[in-house]
Each structure stands twice: as structure tokens, then as C-alpha cells.
Amino acid sequence: MIRTSLLTIHILSGATGMLLGAFVMWRDSRLLRGGPVRTVSGRVYLVAVLVVCLSAAVLCAWFRHDLWWLVPVAAASYALAWLGRHAAAHRFRHWSHAYVHGQGGSYIALTTALIVVALTVDGPVGGAWQLLPWLLPTAIGTPLLEVWRRRLIPAAVAPVVRAPTRARR
Structure with a gap:
């Protein structure tokens, strides 16, 4: 009974994190x-990742x-999610690196966990091939995160050009 609960x-919070993660990153980019x-959705994502990690x-x-x-992997996943939310809220030096790799890294961790459980725990993948579900999300996701970060920086730090104002006499 306790295990089932x-x-x-664990499954519901993981599903919430998977569904919200991509939306939060897309919305935050804007x-x-x-x-x-x-944002509320960012906080809900952070809580979902925390619940997944604690339940794990x-x-x-x-x-x-x-x-x-x-x-420790679960703790690191939550730490990445927290780093991403903290960087988005506080904009410290090199915040874009912290935000993208924190938020994106926690989402990669959720994706990896889902794929590993689906394919290797009583799943169709066995033997040496069991290593692929552990490595592929990171191998594919990390370069995508870096592309996202490079696109985010010019948009987020571009100076706001304002029309010159006339002095009043």
C-alpha cells in the first residue's frame, strides 16, 4: 500500500515535470x-522535480x-532545477549559463529517468545496449542546450534602444 502510494x-510528479519542463523553458525564453x-509554472516545475527526487x-x-x-543523482537533478530557477529570478553574472544548463539539465535528468525505466526495467533493452538510454539524452540534449543558450543571450541582453527625448524649455 505504501509502496503503491x-x-x-513519484509517477504523477514526474509526469508533471515532463509536461511542464518544456513549457517553462519555452515561456521563460520569451x-x-x-x-x-x-513564474508560477516555474515554481510548480521546481516543486514537481523536488517531489520526484524525494519520492525516489x-x-x-x-x-x-x-x-x-x-x-545523489536525484539530489543533483533537483539542484540543477533550483539553479535554473534561481538564475532566472536573480540574473547574476553568467546567469544565462546557469539558467539554461540548470533548467535544461534537470529536464534531461527527468527524460533520462523516463527512458531508462521504460526501456531497461523489465523492458526490451538488455545487455550492453542498456547503456544507451543512460547516455543518449545527455548526448543529444547538451548540444541543444548550448544552441538555446547562444540564442537566448542576444535576445535577453540586447540593449533597449529608446528614441531620444527632447529637453523641455
């Missing part, structure tokens, strides 16, 4: 042009001790 929470971003840690601790090494 935890799995349900909003970041105007300054720091603090509890599931590992109680039911799958052999997967203990996923707990």
Missing part, C-alpha cells in the same frame, strides 16, 4: 527578454536498497 506520487523571471530517495531507501546510488 509512493510510486503513484519572458527573460524583459528582465528577471518568477524514499523508494530507494525502503524498497530498492540496491539503487542507493540514484539518491
Whole structure:
């Protein structure tokens, strides 16, 4: 009963993160042009990733001790999501690197987890091929994140050109 409830929470929060992640990154790309971003959807994404990570840690601790090494991976995934949201809200030096690789890295982690579970845990992929679901999301996603970051920077940091104002007499 407890395991089923935890799995349900884990799956629902993971699905929420997967659905919201792409939307949040797309929306933030538009909003970041105007300054720091603090959105409800971004906060919901961050909470979804936190719940996924916490439920994964509890599931590992109680039911799958052999997967203990996923707990630090889950913590790093949440840290990436937090870094992305923090960078979008505060715009510190090199914020675009932190935002894109934090937000995008956490989404890659969610994608990797989904693909690994779907293909390797009682799935059709076995043997040496089981390594591919772990590596492909990062190998494909990281270059895409860098392209996104390079497109985001000119749009987000371009100076606002204003028409000259006349002095009043």
C-alpha cells in the first residue's frame, strides 16, 4: 500500500515535470527578454522535480536498497532545477549559463529517468545496449542546450534602444 502510494506520487510528479519542463523553458525564453523571471509554472516545475527526487530517495531507501546510488543523482537533478530557477529570478553574472544548463539539465535528468525505466526495467533493452538510454539524452540534449543558450543571450541582453527625448524649455 505504501509502496503503491509512493510510486503513484513519484509517477504523477514526474509526469508533471515532463509536461511542464518544456513549457517553462519555452515561456521563460520569451519572458527573460524583459528582465528577471518568477513564474508560477516555474515554481510548480521546481516543486514537481523536488517531489520526484524525494519520492525516489524514499523508494530507494525502503524498497530498492540496491539503487542507493540514484539518491545523489536525484539530489543533483533537483539542484540543477533550483539553479535554473534561481538564475532566472536573480540574473547574476553568467546567469544565462546557469539558467539554461540548470533548467535544461534537470529536464534531461527527468527524460533520462523516463527512458531508462521504460526501456531497461523489465523492458526490451538488455545487455550492453542498456547503456544507451543512460547516455543518449545527455548526448543529444547538451548540444541543444548550448544552441538555446547562444540564442537566448542576444535576445535577453540586447540593449533597449529608446528614441531620444527632447529637453523641455
